[in-house]
Amino acid sequence: MGRALAVFLWVMTGLSVWMFVNGRWWFPTAISEHGPAYDQQFVLTIAVVGVAFVSAQVALGYAVWRFRDTGEGVRAAYSHGNNRMEILWTGVTAVIFITLALLGQRVWWNLHMNPAPAGAAQVKVTAQQFQWNFHYAGPDGLFGRTDPKKISDESINYVGLDDTDPAAKDDTVTQTLVTQVNRPVELTLTSRDVTHSFWVPQLRFKQDAVPGLDVKVHFTPQKVGQYEIACAELCGQQHYKMRSYMLVLPDDEYNALVAMPQAQFQKRVGELVKKYPVTTGQEQRGY
Numbered sequence: 001m002g003r004a005l006a007v008f009l010w011v012m013t014g015l016s017v018w019m020f021v022n023g024r025w026w027f028p029t030a031i032s033e034h035g036p037a038y039d040q041q042f043v044l045t046i047a048v049v050g051v052a053f054v055s056a057q058v059a060l061g062y063a064v065w066r067f068r069d070t071g072e073g074v075r076a077a078y079s080h081g082n083n084r085m086e087i088l089w090t091g092v093t094a095v096i097f098i099t100l101a102l103l104g105q106r107v108w109w110n111l112h113m114n115p116a117p118a119g120a121a122q123v124k125v126t127a128q129q130f131q132w133n134f135h136y137a138g139p140d141g142l143f144g145r146t147d148p149k150k151i152s153d154e155s156i157n158y159v160g161l162d163d164t165d166p167a168a169k170d171d172t173v174t175q176t177l178v179t180q181v182n183r184p185v186e187l188t189l190t191s192r193d194v195t196h197s198f199w200v201p202q203l204r205f206k207q208d209a210v211p212g213l214d215v216k217v218h219f220t221p222q223k224v225g226q227y228e229i230a231c232a233e234l235c236g237q238q239h240y241k242m243r244s245y246m247l248v249l250p251d252d253e254y255n256a257l258v259a260m261p262q263a264q265f266q267k268r269v270g271e272l273v274k275k276y277p278v279t280t281g282q283e284q285r286g287y
């Protein structure tokens with residue numbers, strides 16, 4: 001029995017490692033400027049913990065095999081442990097994990113703690129149960145005033161845009177996020193109701209949208225196409241339906257679009273959504 005258990009442990013360890021190294025189940029290709037840094041950090045972490053995992057499981061299997069019940073009735077020896085060894089492995093583990101955490105912090109800092117570059121496009125994001133609303137300032141570059149009292153889903157005013165404000169006249173609100181390839185974009189996220197979380201797997205970050213807060217995050221998409229936006233925070237019964245798309249447009253298409261008045265902008269976004277096929281991780285792997 002002891003031998004069978006040891007072999008079982010080793011086989012399971014081998015299978016687990018294979019699931020990571022065969023390359024079939026992995027992230028969709030990153031499309032943002034900081035994506036490669038995230039991926040490198042992730043691979044480093046998974047390699048380090050992978051080595052620790054394999055060593056521990058192999059040692060466990062060995063102990064199970066070596067000290068199995070052989071039916072000879074040998075009494076078990078009681079061990080008080082070894083303080084020196086305890087200090088050593090606790091110390092080594094602490095150093096490894098603190099180093100990984102600090103390295104990861106640096107990657108995270110570059111995304112979340114640096115201000116957006118000058119000239120970044122600005123989009124206000126208002127999450128609600130169960131949709132994403134993306135608000136653009138229009139050709140004047142000024143966001144119209146919003147007022148929570150003016151929010152009305154019936155009259156399609158999801159963000160409470162105040163149309164008595166002249167700056168609001170050319171604003172557009174869409175359910176599709178529009179960005180320009182190779183141009184930084186800064187999102188200002190908030191929520192109308194509960195906490196939601198903005199997530200495009202290809203961008204490699206998730207950011208919570210919290211009622212009452214304006215949370216800023218910026219990135220530079222580097223590949224033209226259409227990508228899925230998911231809500232990564234369980235936000236209610238229809239959370240699973242809270243999905244939108246992000247368009248990354250070439251310069252000419254983007255510039256033409258943002259110069260358009262509201263109604264045309266909406267219509268054009270509808271056309272562009274049909275033009276660009278959605279890139280999901282599954283399609284890239286040929287599932």
Ligand SMILES: [Cu+2]
Pocket residue numbers: 127128130195196197231232233234235239242
């Ligand atoms: Cu949500």
